[in-house]
Amino acid sequence: MADEMERQLPRGTAVSRRHGAPPWGVDAGEPPSLHVVVQGSFHLAQDGTRFLELEPGDVVLLGAGPRGAAPREHSLRCVAPPPGAASAPGELLSATYAAAPDGALAALAPVVHLPAGEVRRAQGLSAVVSLLRAALAEPSAEQERLARSLLEPLLAYTLHCHGGAGDRRAGRAARAPVASIDRRVGRALQLIQEKPAARWTIEALARAAGLSRAAFARRFLAELGVPPLRYVAELRMQRAAELLAEGDRSLASIAAEVGYDSEFAFSRAFKRHTGEAPGAFRRRSRSEGAPLRVPPIRAAA
Structure with a gap:
């Protein structure tokens, strides 16, 4: 090492x-x-x-x-x-x-x-x-x-x-395409991708998939490689990074779109995920120019 x-x-x-x-x-x-x-x-x-x-x-x-x-x-x-x-x-x-x-x-x-x-x-x-x-x-x-x-x-x-x-x-x-994975997990995955800001729980996603809570969590992990709520967090942060780099929207507006109640909560989660504050990420992405570099996910919300 x-x-x-x-x-x-x-x-x-x-x-x-x-x-x-x-x-x-x-x-x-x-x-x-x-x-x-x-x-x-x-x-x-x-x-x-x-x-x-x-x-x-x-x-x-x-x-x-x-x-x-x-x-x-x-x-x-x-x-x-x-x-x-x-x-x-x-x-x-x-x-x-x-x-x-x-x-x-x-x-x-x-x-x-x-x-x-x-x-x-x-x-x-x-x-x-x-x-x-x-x-x-x-x-x-x-x-x-x-x-x-x-x-x-x-x-x-x-x-x-x-x-x-x-x-x-x-x-x-x-980037997981819904059509390429387990049918039941795909139902839940489609809902998450359509409404990433919703207050998802494992119970609600399991009901949508027609599975028990334990069976859904196990099958989702096997298909996607991450637990369900980790997937939700990753999807939100990927979307937030794109919004930060592509426009001039306020942090409060971006926070609401990706499912956070306040700018403070969003900023804290984004930095915990990426190691970089939203404003710093926006400035860096613009100074480096295209193509957009979304930082790797480093922690769960």
């Missing part, structure tokens, strides 16, 4: 392996934490609301984001399989890191989710996960020291994998 990234990476503080028959859960504390689902089905809840399903091989990084971001309470719960399915014990590897609000995690969304397929394709990340699992399989002081030595590489490879996959996901989410 580059020296600059290594200097910005927070220090690993603890590592653990939890396993057992469901149901059971883990509360993610205030420091950033990274979790690897080895076996079993889990769901992630934020402030008590279940919003993301996790399967074996998934990696999730919690508690990232810029200085001053509102703290969120996250919990992971190992859930029993549906009736008739074979039951298996859940296994979760967890690592915590020292808080570093100005380091490598500051530009990320509070929740970074890497599906199992992306993890498998990232050879470096897969190798570190395998080494960590092997070290934690034998409880001893020596193995614990070995596991702790893997925490910084684990985080570095996770960020590297997220960065490469994030560009592909953002581009796909912003």
